[in-house]
Amino acid sequence: MARITQSSSIPNMTGSLVDGGSLRLVKHIGTGAFGAVYMGQENSSSSSLSSSSSPRPSLFAVKCLVHHRPESHAAKLQSRELDLHQRASGHENIVSFHRTFCDPGFVYFVMEYVEGTDMYAAMLDGVYHRETALIKNTFASLVDALVFCHSQGVYHRDLKPENVLVDANGGNPRLTDFGLATDQAVCTDMGCGSGSYMAPELFSTSGSTYYLAADADAWALSIILINLVTAMMPWITAQTRDGAWRDFKVDPEYLREMLPISHSLNDLLVRCLRVDPIHRPSLTEMRNEVLAMKHLYMSDADLRKASNGVRRCADGKPVGRRTPPQDLCRECGLSVSECCSSRESGSMGGYLSMLAREQEIRWGKDDAGSFPPAVRDTPESRLDDDDVLEPPMAPFAYPSASSSLTDSLSERPPLGQVHVRVRLSPGPSPLSSSLNLEDIGGGKKRKASSSKMKKLLRRFGTWRNRIQSVDSSL
Numbered sequence: 001m002a003r004i005t006q007s008s009s010i011p012n013m014t015g016s017l018v019d020g021g022s023l024r025l026v027k028h029i030g031t032g033a034f035g036a037v038y039m040g041q042e043n044s045s046s047s048s049l050s051s052s053s054s055p056r057p058s059l060f061a062v063k064c065l066v067h068h069r070p071e072s073h074a075a076k077l078q079s080r081e082l083d084l085h086q087r088a089s090g091h092e093n094i095v096s097f098h099r100t101f102c103d104p105g106f107v108y109f110v111m112e113y114v115e116g117t118d119m120y121a122a123m124l125d126g127v128y129h130r131e132t133a134l135i136k137n138t139f140a141s142l143v144d145a146l147v148f149c150h151s152q153g154v155y156h157r158d159l160k161p162e163n164v165l166v167d168a169n170g171g172n173p174r175l176t177d178f179g180l181a182t183d184q185a186v187c188t189d190m191g192c193g194s195g196s197y198m199a200p201e202l203f204s205t206s207g208s209t210y211y212l213a214a215d216a217d218a219w220a221l222s223i224i225l226i227n228l229v230t231a232m233m234p235w236i237t238a239q240t241r242d243g244a245w246r247d248f249k250v251d252p253e254y255l256r257e258m259l260p261i262s263h264s265l266n267d268l269l270v271r272c273l274r275v276d277p278i279h280r281p282s283l284t285e286m287r288n289e290v291l292a293m294k295h296l297y298m299s300d301a302d303l304r305k306a307s308n309g310v311r312r313c314a315d316g317k318p319v320g321r322r323t324p325p326q327d328l329c330r331e332c333g334l335s336v337s338e339c340c341s342s343r344e345s346g347s348m349g350g351y352l353s354m355l356a357r358e359q360e361i362r363w364g365k366d367d368a369g370s371f372p373p374a375v376r377d378t379p380e381s382r383l384d385d386d387d388v389l390e391p392p393m394a395p396f397a398y399p400s401a402s403s404s405l406t407d408s409l410s411e412r413p414p415l416g417q418v419h420v421r422v423r424l425s426p427g428p429s430p431l432s433s434s435l436n437l438e439d440i441g442g443g444k445k446r447k448a449s450s451s452k453m454k455k456l457l458r459r460f461g462t463w464r465n466r467i468q469s470v471d472s473s474l
Contacts, residue, residue, distance in 0.1 A: 010031065010035050010036045010064055010066070010106070012028065013025050013028075013036070013038065013064060014026070014027065014028050014038065017043060018040075018062075018101075018103070018108060019101050019108065019110075021043055022042065022043055023040045023041070023042060023043060023060070023062065023110070024040065024041050024042075024043050025038040025039070025040050025062060025064075026038070026039055026040065026041045027039040029061070035063060035064050035065040035066060035106075036063075036064050037061060037062065037063050037064070038061075038062045038064065039059060039060070039061065039062070039113060040059070040060040040061070040062035040110065040113075041058070041059055041060075042058050042060075059113040060098065060110050060111060060112070060113050061095075061110075061111045061112065061113045061114075062108055062109070062110055062111075063108065063109040063111065064106050064107075064108055065078055065106060065107045065108075065109070066105070066106060066107070067102055067103070067104065067105055067106050067107050077179075078107060080181075080182075081109075081178050081179050081181065082097075082100055082109065084154045084178050084181040084182070084183060085097045085109075085111075085178040085181070087152050087153070087154050087183075088148070088149045088152055088154045088175075088178065088181075090148075091144070091145055091148040091149075093141045093142065093144055093145035093148075093172075093173055093174055093175060094145050094148065094149070094174060094175045094176075095111055095112045095114065095165060095174045095175065095176040096111065096112040097109070097110075097111055097112075098110045098111060098112070111176075112174070114165040114166075114167075114174055115167065115168075116165060116166050116167040116168050116172075117165070117166060117168070118161065118162055118163075118164060118165055118166065119138075119161035119162070119164040119165070119166050119170070119173060119224075120160075120161035120162045120164075122161075122166050122170040123161055123227055123228070123231045124231070126231075126316055127169065127170035128170055128228050128229070128231070129231070129316050130297060131170075132295070132296050132297070134169075134170055134171060135228045135229060135296060136290055136291055136293075136296075137171065138166070138170065138171060138173050138228060139221075139224075139225055139228060139287070139290050140287050140290065140291055141172070141173050142164065142173055142175065142221060142224065143221065143283050143284070143286060143287040144287075145173070145174075145175045146159070146175070146217055146218075146221060146283060147283050147284065149175070149217075150214055150217070150283075153183050153185075154178070154181055154182075154183060155181060155182050155183070155184070155185070155187075155213030155214060155216070155217055156175065156178065156180070156181050156217055157180045157181060157182060157187075157192055157193050157213060157216060157217065158177060158179065158180040158181075158193050158194060158197075158220075159175075159197060159217055159220035159221055159224060160194050160196075160197045160220065160223075160224065161224060161227055162177075163175065163176055163177040164176070164224075180192055180193065182213055184213065185212060185213055185214065186210055186211075186212060186213070187210060187211055187212075187213050187216075188209065188210045190202055190203065190204045190208070190209075190211070191203065191204065193216065193220065194220075195236070195237050196223065196233055196235075196236060196237060197219070197220040197223050197224070198216070198219070198220070198237065198238065199211065199215060199216050199219035199220075199238065199277065200238040200239065200245075200275055201215070201216075201277060202216060203237070203238070203239050205239050205240070205241070206239070211277075212277060215277040215280065218272070218280060218282075218283055218286070219238075219272070219273070219277075219280075221283070221286070222269060222272035222273055222286070225269070225272075225286075225290070226255075226259070226261075226269065229259075229261060229265065229296050229297070230259045230260065230261065230313060231316075232258070232259055232313065234248065234255060234258065234259070235248065238273075248273070249275065252266075252270050253266070255269055255270070256298070256302075256306075256310075257307070257310070258309070258310065258313075259310065259313060260297055260298040260303060260306065260310050260311070260313050260314035261296065261297065261298060262293070262295040262296055262297055262298060262299070264289075264293050264294075264295065265290075265293060265295075265296050268281070268286070268289050268290070268293075272286060297314065298310070298314065
């Protein structure tokens with residue numbers, strides 16, 4: 001069970017009247033490291049906001065942040081988020097920013113309250129499973145929202161399902177959480193975003209010293225398209241240290257070996273996920289091609305020839321087991337936080353998305369292995385080296401109990417990830433004692449011998465002890 005870390009800076013303000021008594025904070029939605037989000041309701045006794053023609057008081061999402069000194073870095077970040085969110089407001093697929101006010105202790109952002117849930121939860125509930133029309137319309141709406149943002153000189157830089165709010169049916173998406181947004185078309189702050197949704201040029205290991213923010217947004221939207229169709233992640237991060245990413249770069253059919261997607265969708269994704277951003281299609285081209293596609297999913301004839309893992313994914317069933325992600329991160333040469341984390345923004349515009357990035361994740365040992373789409377590396381949400389990360393791979397087999405906005409994300413399994421090719425790194429790392437690969441590639445059944453694995457583990461332990469003894473002697 002995940003533990004939600006409460007902010008010590010924000011007291012429980014449920015029931016409080018703010019903004020001169022015109023707004024009442026009626027329900028606590030969530031708490032993060034830098035503030036809290038409440039559902040706010042216009043105070044009916046306040047003549048300044050209430051209207052006799054309104055059938056009931058209006059509802060808002062109210063983000064409460066600590067009021068910092070104007071010259072502080074935190075205050076500048078809050079001001080930037082405020083400015084960019086206001087600039088991007090006005091589109092039907094972007095959460096509206098209504099107003100801001102402050103008192104001696106706190107700054108308040110008043111935004112549109114969306115009835116429903118976030119796209120992440122909708123994916124886990126199987127809302128988009130094989131719903132081609134819904135996926136097309138939702139993706140097109142997200143493209144429209146992003147094109148509008150870019151036309152206003154706003155670049156989001158943290159696109160992911162948690163930062164998209166949808167209605168109970170998964171439609172009418174609204175983009176939110178502008179905590180990492182920028183108005184700089186060319187950026188030099190590498191590693192900004194959520195790891196699994198970051199383009200390869202954003203990683204310092206790529207050798208790049210800058211990137212175009214618009215290209216980064218388009219890349220993240222391409223990964224979201226994969227999420228919508230399959231509820232799976234294609235890789236952990238788009239770095240050469242990630243084996244899945246390496247395989248994709250050299251094999252145009254790699255995604256179809258893992259996922260039940262059509263030839264036309266695969267062809268589009270291969271172009272959208274090219275290493276060189278110059279050769280990627282534009283957002284408008286992506287939108288038009290998706291809407292024109294007759295099929296997003298693999299045909300029945302292709303499914304009959306596909307691996308068991310692809311067929312199970314097409315049915316929304318668990319795909320199998322793989323190397324625990326903390327070990328995969330070590331194989332990549334990265335810590336868990338470096339591999340899957342994003343830069344801390346302190347923003348909570350996504351209502352529930354802040355719970356995902358402020359919680360300490362501790363998955364059960366008995367679940368099938370997979371990897372979360374993104375976990376923020378905050379002081380309150382840092383993964384220990386010995387934490388076990390083995391959540392379910394196929395979310396459709398593990399639906400969440402409710403889609404309410406006030407549900408905790410702690411009980412929701414993450415999006416799945418399939419790895420068809422499984423390798424041991426030169427330096428062995430701990431693996432499951434019995435790894436059944438029948439479901440995750442080629443249809444061949446192989447089992448790693450328990451005795452051999454124990455030998456590898458002993459060698460790994462001996463090697464680690466030698467390193468530690470050398471460190472202690474220095």
